[in-house]
Every structure is written in C-alpha cells, then in structure tokens.
Amino acid sequence: MTRSLLIACIGLSILGCDKPAQPAADAAAKASKPGLPPAGRQTAGEPTFADAETPVEAKIEYDTKIENVNGKSIVSWTAKVPTGGWTMTTDSAPLVEERNTLWWVRVYVTLQAPDPKEMVAQGFQTLTGKFEADRKINRVEFSVRRTVKGDTSDLKPGYVVVKTGPDWVTDQDKAAK
Secondary structure, three states, X not given: OHHHHHHHHHHHHHHHHHOOOOOHHHHHHHHHOOOOOOOOOOOOOOOOOOOXXXXXXOOOEEEEEEEEEOXXXXXXXXXXXXXXXOEEEEOOXXXXXXXXXXXXXXXXXXXXXXXXXXXXXXXXXXXXXXXXXXXXXXXXXXXXXXXXXXXXXXXXXXXXXXXXXXXXXXXXXXXXX
C-alpha cells in the first residue's frame, strides 16, 4: 500500500511538471499589489512605481556670493535642495589663500540627505552659510561632500568642487543702486 501511494505521488508530480513553477516571491508580490501590471508592461497613463531600494539622485542647485565692503568681505554659499530633512555643515574654517595676486576662499561643507525611510516635507529648501574675511576676497571655491543620514558605511565620499565664482558685489555696485 505504501509503495503504491509513493508511486501515485511521483506520477502526479511528474504530470504537474509541464508548466514551470512560480516562485513564492512572485506570487506574494502579485497578491500584495492587485491590479498592477507586471513590470515592463505598463500602459500609457498608468503610474510607474520606483523600486524603494534604488536611490534617486537629487538635483541640487549651488550658489556663491562675495560682498566686498570697505576692504572686508562677506562670502556666502547656498544649496537649494528638493525636500526638507537636509542639513549643511561647514567642515572647517574657510581657507583664505592668495593665488596669482587674487585672494581666494575655499569652503568645504557636508550636505547630508535625509534617511530614505524618513518622512520629510516635499518642497524646495535653501540651506545657507557665510564667512566674514578681514580682507577683500576675489574668488570663492565651494566644495561639497554628500552623505545620507543613517549611513553606517566606513567609506565616506570625498569633496567635489561644485561652484567657483567671481559672483561678487563691489562697493561701486552698491553705490549704483
């Protein structure tokens, strides 16, 4: 009896092998998202759903400004980010140096994105920083290192120069206003 039951089970399993087995993960995904078309088969007008594990590169606008007044300078920098939850910290005192008879300020900041799982306000936010120098500054070099809040990786990204600028306002420009 046991032998005939075993032979019957094997026979039934062989008969059921004419179509490939569906992985349990696919079945669970279809059950959890009813009405959604399979990946790659979306039709016009239907929303697309991004994979939560795929990072989205945020477009960030950077700007610098130098305001020279009475032989002193105020250097400011901004980062316009797409959502709330971002922070910008100046990593070291801005470095003032002379290059080819021009005075430069080099600014190094860390721009930290919110954790991907964190709920944040959806709207542009402008982060700012500034530095006052005792001399007239001619140019600024703005370098940014981007990180993500909650990242526990031992590898930290390096700085990237995102903006260099002669964007300054002189005493004469102010007098003309």
